[in-house]
Structures are given as C-alpha cells and as structure tokens.
C-alpha cells in the first residue's frame with residue numbers, strides 16, 4: 442500500500458486530496474495545524490504547524506523509518522486577498538512567505554529520507570498560476586510573490602534531491618471553490634484533485650526527468666514561469 446503525507450488536510454483541497462487517496466486504498470498521513478482538528482475518516486491524523494520548526498522536527502522524529510511515496514505540500518494562505526497596495530500589511534506579507542514559501546521547503550528537507558526510501562519518490566507542491574510572471578495580473582503582492590518564490594525554491598530543491606531519485610512537481614489546482622478560492626471559483630475540489638492526480642500519480646523514478654521541476658496546471662498543461 443503506497444503512503445502519502447498531505448499538509449493542511451483538514452479542509453479545502455487538502456481534505457479532497459485525502460479522501461481521493463483513501464478511496465484508492467492509500468495510507469494517508471493527514472497533517473493539521475491544531476490538535477483536535479478533524480481529518481477524513483480512515484486517514485492518520487498528525488499535528489504539523491508548517492511554520493514551527495519544533496513541529497517539523499517532531500513530525501520528522503515521529504515518521505522516522507516510514508517510507509512516504511508522495512509528500513504533498515498543500516497548506517497555504519492568501520492573506521492579502523482583495524487588498525490594494527496601500528492596505529497590505531508587512532506582517533501578513535512575511536507570514537505569507539513563511540507559510541507558502543519557506544515551510545514547504547523545510548518540510549521537504551525534513552522528510553527527504555522518507556521520500557527517498559519509498560517506491561514512487563514524489564514531492565508535490567501546490568503553487569498557483571498567480572505566481573507566474575507571464576500570467577501576472579493586478580494586486581495580491583504578497584500571495585503572488587510568495588508563490589513565485591516557492592516556484593524558484595522548488596526548482597532549487599529539485600536539483601538537490603534529484604541525486605536521490607526524488608521528483609519535485611509544482612501544481613496549480615485551478616481556481617477552486619474553497620475558503621481560500623472563494624465561492625466564485627471556477628471548479629470544485631474534486632475536479633481539481635482529479636486533474637492534479639492525473640499528473641502526480643503518473644510520475645515514478647523511471648520517468649522523473651519528464652516531470653520533475655515542471656509547473657503544471659490541473660489539466661496537465663505546462664504553465665510558463
């Protein structure tokens with residue numbers, strides 16, 4: 442039975458990913474920020490505040506020796522949604538970088554041995570098309586810059602981890618109807634997850650060069666940087 446670890450698994454896209462992999466018989470390690478938060482039935486709940494180094498270290502210790510086929514860095518925030526330039530708070534901008542950019546790399550670093558010890562050896566990072574310089578629109582300075590920086594950081598970590606056979610993929614989930622995406626989102630969580638899984642589930646150690654370091658839309662197309 443393959444194993445996946447999903448961050449931010451209690452709601453939104455993370456919850457839908459959890460349910461989808463459970464349905465296919467995977468062992469799902471579902472992390473949530475706070476104790477007592479509910480995850481999908483059948484998943485194994487684990488505590489992880491993605492910005493807390495002690496929390497990351499505790500998770501690493503807890504998972505020592507457990508192979509993880511797919512590590513899915515999903516947790517994220519959009520703290521400057523609908524805020525024009527003059528209203529963006531410095532603290533929110535820094536917090537956005539901590540959660541969206543730095544934490545996924547620190548978690549990848551902490552769990553690299555687990556992924557390297559697995560059969561599939563995949564790390565998926567949920568980014569956003571809003572981090573694409575080519576597709577840049579207006580506003581969302583903190584969110585856009587955090588995801589553009591995540592894209593670069595994943596391109597760096599991909600090089601570090603390639604020697605261990607690990608594939609690192611950047612996935613845009615689409616504009617999805619969640620708390621973060623809003624009710625105006627174009628697609629539901631199930632459509633997003635089905636699409637992203639078509640990419641992620643296809644990757645293995647023999648085809649990693651075709652996918653690793655790529656920036657993919659949920660429909661499988663490549664997004665320009």
Ligand SMILES: NC(=O)c1ccc[n+]([C@@H]2O[C@H](COP(=O)([O-])OP(=O)(O)OC[C@H]3O[C@@H](n4cnc5c(N)ncnc54)[C@H](OP(=O)(O)O)[C@@H]3O)[C@@H](O)[C@H]2O)c1
Nearest residue numbers: 449453454474490491515516517569616617619620621622
């Ligand atoms: N929805 C969209 O249209 C869309 C588009 C492009 C990209 N994305 C990306 O997709 C990912 C998931 O978004 P979503 O729409 O599912 O958002 P969501 O419904 O708001 O869920 C966000 C998840 O991230 C978790 N999280 C936030 N900060 C955390 C922290 N410090 N430690 C641990 N967990 C934390 C939340 O936990 P709590 O419940 O504890 O807050 C929650 O589980 C994000 O990376 C987002 O940027 C979404």
